[in-house]
Amino acid sequence: MSSITRREALKTLLTALAIPVAAHTEWAFANSSLPQIAGQLYFLKPTDPEYTQRQQIFNKRIGLMPRLIAVCLSDKAVQTAMQYAVANNLPVAVKSGGHCFEGYSLNNNGLLIDLSLLKSFKYVAADQSFTTRPGAKLGDVYAYLAQFKRLIPAGSCAGVGVAGLTLGGGYGFFARQLGLTCDSLTRVKLVDGQGQLLDSKDNPELLWACKGGNNGSLGIVTELQFKTHPTPASFTNYRFKYRSLTASKVSALAERWFSLMPNLPTTCYSSWVLGPTQLTILITDMAERSSPPLQNILRQLGKDATTVQGAQKDEFLRGIQRFRGGIEPMYFKNVSAGYYNGYADIKALLPTLFTQMQASALKQNLIQINTLGGAIRNGFSASSAAYPHRNYAYLGEFQVYYERSSDTPKAETLVNQVQQQFTQAGIKAHYANYPDIGLKNWPQAYYADAYPRLQALKRKLDPNNRIQHPQSVRL
Template sequence: MIESYTRRDFVRLLVLGGAALFLPACGERPEQLETQNSAGSPDQVLNDAADSNAVDQQVEEIIEVWDNDDVVFLKQKNPEYARYKGRFNKDISKSPALIALCYTTAGVVRAVNIARQEGLDVSVKSGGHSFEGFSSNDNGLVIDLTFMNAITWENDQQVRIQPACKLAQLYDELLPAKRLIPAGSCGGVGVGGLTLGGGYGFFSRKYGLTCDSLTGLTMVDGRGRVHEVKNDHELMWACRGGGNGNFGVITEFRFKTHPAPQHFYSHRFKAYKLTVERARNLLEQYFLLSRNLPEACFSAFVLNGKTLTLLVTNYEGPHAGLQAMLDRLAELCDKTTIGNAVPLEKALKKYYGRPDPLYFKNASAGLYRSFDDVETCIDLVLEKVIQSRGLIYQVNTLGGKIDTPEFERQSCFPHRQELYLSELQAYWESESHGVELKQRFDEIQAIFVKNGIDKQYRNYPNLKFPNWQQAYYGRSYAKLQQIKLAYDPDNLFHYPQSVALPAE
């Protein structure tokens, strides 16, 4: 236990990576320190540790923080480092110099100050699901919020949520109280990254994007200053769609919740061994039919190689537009499964996805208003997907309340009039398959770019998007740069697609 070690012992162990910090399940603090055989004899340890005053000083500071229970710093030599280094996307490997496991806002302030002092770049991690690994870096400092995942009710409609709360945890807490926030479907995604980039899912057509339910937040900025803001503040505007690792570290969100329906229906249609012509026809029909869906419905066109799955979900009563879509899809597809009413909590779990890290490449493939946007290039795209096992082209419905003037005014999210969001996905197990799929992936993205698809979802980033500033943020970008200047004037928070300071 920590009490059985003197401060000097702990310094020695940390410097040589001999301290194993046992960090148990989410939300608990590290409680034990153990020596490791490989750390060398105590004398050796002491001599090595004495070598550098600078290191000693830094570690002394780390100890100070440890004593305060606010943050624990892990260096590459610490055995626990490997456990926190990884991300959901196994295809991306980064090695930060220091991982700051933060427990409190004060711990985040401390980590920001250490980064400024040591001249380290900073990345911020909540759920670790960034497609492009934007929540980590090489040789910098990662502010890891894994243990800041609590949910607290302020009253029966308002909640405070820490950023590393995962969606499964969110639904587990809210649904028994018959409330919800319109978040995404994958159980492992963090509330932090999801909300700051927008966030959409089954309930967005009814209640807006995840960020539209945000009523306040706490942020530590690039100078280590703490801001508590709410409602119409400019920082709220920026963090509703543009807040991912750009201005500071959000340490708490405040959300309004909405009534949760009791039951959920999932209807599925399958079509097999598709030709390009049939896939195109089905996609066109999907666009036409889904326009008449009520707000309580969500629909997705998912082409996985030669097999199509069309999903239509609903959580309210019968509706003529919904029935027309179900009837027509049943005629057009090879297999129809009309779902029964399932309790919402149980139904959502089916969409949580795999919890363990995967090899994949995913990215936005454009936001569209209608089939017209892709008409000229879709045959080429469908042909490549149909020919490639492991490639998925998906189109999801947006629309409904997402396109509300009040939400438009209060957020930097620029794509509210686009009724569809598409995504290209590739999954593989072997390296050679990965190389081939990523090449196909890039070819398809290039087709979209060539054909003028230029609006993209920030939460589905791709390092290869040309003019990503406009693609993600549209006309909001210039104002986001001014907000960057106000909160992170030294550009402490940056990664390949972070909001840049305005040109002088």
């Protein structure tokens, strides 16, 4: 989640969100040799006009070209597309929201199963459950559930797909009080690598794996069911900005922030966002009134801030929408900068990192450190999910944005240099939803002790490694 650095989205429509997507009415099945299901499945080749639209993902840096794109609007369509891939020995990539940092929702010369039109929303008041499809995006999910004064604890970027977020773990403003997104997941349906439709109610191992361990690896999720939580009456945010920075000042500001965060109430979230010329600290709070511990933190942060934005209090949905992020594709190279226990983990590297950020020709670079802990650590057992990093208190993300494709090598070089510093500093655990294709020991970094169990399930669900990307679970 890059809640305060990505571009503001265009205004989103909030009406008619409870209505499932209507069937496509203008399909031209020029590829008669390919399987078809009227109103549910159609295939695109690179020569088809719609191909470019379906091939585009959020990161313009990635330009992979699938041989075929299967646009699926039902479980049966996904099964049929997978069976076609099996029969024709094609590797399969899966796209729902298309926000994967490294473009793992695409492939070269394989089959892309596009789920972006497979979306619906169903809230059941009797058990307060929410069922959706993988094409649903967070902005629409929040808006739909807000009608019932309910939420799932997800991220902030409106264009992110709920499936990809959940399958890699998922965190955001509410995670310290309610847990990860995947902690509210209660049931999934998926199509395995042989084209069979499976349900986690018949195989609990599927649910475990889909809680942080199944982004484009084990099966194609076609339905997700969540328990929901009450929305807060209000959503408040505070911001502090610090300029005229030096390396020593950055270190002092970081040390102070880290020292204050153990006292942050679980109704709150904070991010520490450092760019080449400015540090921004964000705090959000779901409580109706600020508590004494929060008030003390706010006083400490405001002592030497260049500017202070006091309490900006909104009703819940409006507050979330302030952080909805960009919706148009852009050039960027973002990666996990690792999990931390505290300031000591990054103390030695921070001055050098800041100097390197200042010296870069690409000035839209930053490191964002987000608070974890709370219910993530204490609310759920380690065995309840494949997600393995509950005990860490912080998560970092390094981000580089740019305007021209010709700057891609510069962005990738900067990220690689920064990641090398984190590795040398002993940072080894990373968030699978912030992948870095350059990580050498990614199975351990992303999945830790859960990886062998994920491999065993992979061998059952996808014995021929049909569903794959450069960092998918290996057989």
